[in-house]
Amino acid sequence: MLVTVIVPVYNVEKYLGKCVESIIGQTHQNTEIILVDDGSKDQSGMMCDAIGRTDSRIRVIHQKNMGLSGARNSALDIMQGDAVTFVDSDDTLDTNMIETLVKDMEEYDADIVECQFYEVFGDRVDVFDYLGDTKVYNAEQALLIDLGSKGGSIAACGKLYRRHIFAEHRFEAGRLGEDAFAIIGSLRQANRIVIDHRPMYYYYHRNNSITTEGFSEKTLDEIEGAKRNLEIVEKEFPKAMPGAMFRYDWSYLWVLDRILLGGQWRENKHLKDIMRHIRKHFFRIIKCPYFTRNRKIGAAVASISPGIYRKIVVRTWSRKWR
Template identity: 40%
Template sequence: MNELISIIVPVYNVECYLDACMASILNQTYRNIEIILVDDGATDRSGRMCNHYAKLDKRVRVLHKKNGGLSDARNKGIAYAQGEYIMFVDSDDVVSLDITRYLYQLLKSNYADIAICDPIHCYPGKEIVFEPETSQWIFEPEDAIAEMLYQRSFLVAAWGKLYRKKYFDHIRFPFGMLFEDSAVMYKIFDEAKRIVYSNAKLYGYMHREGSITTKEFSRRDCDILIICSQIMEYMSHRSEKLQKAARSYQTAAAFRIYMNAPRNGKFDLELKICNKWLQENKKLVLHDPGIRLKMKLALFMYKFARPIMPLVYKKINRWK
């Protein structure tokens, strides 16, 4: 089989990165793709560059729109996608030339509905070396959701995954929010029947100054508190396993805000909520065998060594 796969690429002020991103997509070994470039009101040359790619390759479709953020751009791309399957690639990242073929074959050979690979962390000017798989796992939806919320293996990110498009028929990314992936991935997984994950590192996640993940803490960083409350509500009538996993994710989010929010009076309410969650969850989470060692250590420090937490937190790699 050689089904059409839609690759959705939101584009906003990435003129220095877009060529590398598009070179990695246009040269995919899996050829039956459509590339949907969503120009999210770029103010640099990115929009014109999108038009150039459309002239170069008939598989490229360009949508120009007013700036609405990453979620809005992805949602527009989903609405226009014609493929049986979809992928998301951020326009400042790069992917292995084989990622589409690999994820498609991974999905098909395992009779799965979603296929997942790992990222390789990239930095401007550094060589990118993708890595083959050494292991793969099959998950039922509940097990995959728990794995994701416990943050044990694959990431909650929308990129690095291949999905049946129909799962997005009634699910969209929340407009204007950060952590938009956290708001929808558990719902998408819940729609699937079977999910396959490989630890092959085929998605090049680019770390750069000025990206969302490197900006200073802002009010929007607190969006994760809203999303965690939604996840807790969603799981409140589900299995004990999912409720525990949701509580672990909520606790991790509380730590993120607790450790990063400035103590300048502007975030007092959010810090109060985080302290409340940490107090309520610490005993339950500590007795949960599913949580990561990193979380256990953080909870112990919160309880017994709170003054030195900022020193330790600076040395923690948030990607592991």
């Protein structure tokens, strides 16, 4: 099986080499690697060309900046593989990830195969919740798992898709958290989804400043994406509603964190609406099995005092890098 590996590239000269090395070194060698230089302003574009000259499997696209979705879409338009996977240019893969996902896809006649993630914070590596055996699901069942974050993920990465999944489906351009807008569009094209609960994808959290992790108007895309998914799930995949509702409430807490991590948080014009939602649906959040204990405690503190909750958010963020 020829697998296309799509890597959007934008200002990642520090990380690109390690990322591509982990793809070139895969035990499954029948790959087409498409590096999309999305208008990089550093040396990333030149690095793509240099790396491309070292391996005939690598194709390089240079384009004006169109964002992550635009870069992925450009590569999808020219891909030749029987299946496709996406890798962010500052992440890496286990050596046998593609081989394992291909075997799962062929063994179970699956349209999409998902694996677990390693989360990397500096020198510390955490593993997403591990559920056990590899299993086959339909779209509704997989949505419940992916939206509910219990052994799944809405991320486009860490998944292998048969070519037909993207015959018409594309990523929505200009969005923050674009994967939230794409997850249903991908899964609704699939009859059989396999979730392999072995971690194989390394997702790197970069130690940016608290200010750059703060709020912008684009941050609200997270809520819009979750709301759109909630509406679709209610109509088409009702058994996945607990996961979609969790994701919707989670998006408000996530946006609140971004507001509180930024400066002048008290003056943020969206703070009142965010707090209104959290307080109105507090008991739903507390009763939801998908929220962690710490998240529930955080929601309780936030509903009483955003200022106190802010101290928790800042301290938690700092501890991740110790």
